[in-house]
Amino acid sequence: MTYKELSSQIFNKKSYLCVGLDTDPHKLPPHLLKEPDPVFAFNQAIIDATADLAVAYKPNIAFYEAQGPRGWESLQRTLEYIPADCFTIADAKRGDIGNTSSLYARTFFDPDAAGLNFDSVTVAPYMGRDSVLPFLDYAGKWVILLALTSNSGSADFQRQRILTDSAREQELFEMVIKTAQTWAGPDKLMFVVGATQADELSRIRELAPDSFLLVPGVGAQGGSLAEVSRRGLTAAGGLLVNASRSILYASGGTDFADRARAEAQLLQTEMAEYLDAGVLAIK
Numbered sequence: 530m531t532y533k534e535l536s537s538q539i540f541n542k543k544s545y546l547c548v549g550l551d552t553d554p555h556k557l558p559p560h561l562l563k564e565p566d567p568v569f570a571f572n573q574a575i576i577d578a579t580a581d582l583a584v585a586y587k588p589n590i591a592f593y594e595a596q597g598p599r600g601w602e603s604l605q606r607t608l609e610y611i612p613a614d615c616f617t618i619a620d621a622k623r624g625d626i627g628n629t630s631s632l633y634a635r636t637f638f639d640p641d642a643a644g645l646n647f648d649s650v651t652v653a654p655y656m657g658r659d660s661v662l663p664f665l666d667y668a669g670k671w672v673i674l675l676a677l678t679s680n681s682g683s684a685d686f687q688r689q690r691i692l693t694d695s696a697r698e699q700e701l702f703e704m705v706i707k708t709a710q711t712w713a714g715p716d717k718l719m720f721v722v723g724a725t726q727a728d729e730l731s732r733i734r735e736l737a738p739d740s741f742l743l744v745p746g747v748g749a750q751g752g753s754l755a756e757v758s759r760r761g762l763t764a765a766g767g768l769l770v771n772a773s774r775s776i777l778y779a780s781g782g783t784d785f786a787d788r789a790r791a792e793a794q795l796l797q798t799e800m801a802e803y804l805d806a807g808v809l810a811i812k
């Protein structure tokens with residue numbers, strides 16, 4: 530999906546909601562356990578219940594890998610079931626020396642070589658340029674680079690102050706955002722910024738005015754959709770705001786899909802208000 534197509538989806542659906550498919554087999558409603566692939570049955574129902582409200586789906590790969598080969602099959606079925614008008618994100622947080630990164634890229638981007646066919650993958654920037662470039666080699670695919678994450682541990686490295694070449698102070702995540710934009714433009718590269726870090730979003734928007742930001746951390750982690758939207762929305766939309774647990778596990782019973790829809794609807798209704806108000810009006 531191109532930058533323009535993603536932006537159009539946001540304004541057509543009046544939504545920048547990304548539903549996180551962090552599907553934990555231990556949290557499935559009991560009635561699904563008799564299905565041949567309970568994880569897929571759950572995801573299928575969640576996707577059916579939310580596809581008109583969401584512009585993206587983000588399976589977190591850990592939840593599937595932890596199930597061994599069965600999990601990988603559930604992941605593949607889920608990916609194939611996601612409607613074509615939705616952007617897909619493999620939240621895998623990969624990155625290694627170049628030749629190894631090429632194999633990670635193939636895993637998520639190359640169905641002709643036994644890989645999956647995601648639109649994008651999350652990548653950790655810590656190992657630098659040569660660890661990220663192999664993911665950028667795929668036409669039409671996106672890298673979503675971790676910049677300022679939602680967890681408390683983001684303070685350990687990402688918020689550390691370092692000196693620029695011109696002896697000015699900046700935080701490490703700022704350097705990541707500036708440097709990575711010399712590797713690829715906003716048509717191929719997004720950044721992860723936690724919703725719990727909304728205070729930093731205005732500064733991040735100055736550094737990356739046109740980039741899409743994947744923003745996890747509303748819902749279960751307590752980030753504010755209003756603050757994220759106020760500081761992060763752009764004329765192209767520019768945001769994908771993810772919620773996983775608050776949608777998936779709104780109910781553990783037979784009504785789980787209806788309750789998931791209701792949670793997604795709350796977020797989408799609020800997003801539509803911000804989009805309708807116009808970016809400049811809410812800033």
Ligand SMILES: O=c1ccn([C@@H]2O[C@H](COP(=O)(O)O)[C@@H](O)[C@H]2O)c(=O)[nH]1
Binds near residue numbers: 589677722772
């Ligand atoms: O900074 C980050 C980067 C990734 N995540 C991932 O997003 C979802 C959030 O799930 P919730 O249940 O909505 O809290 C999950 O897959 C994380 O691994 C993040 O939270 N923060």
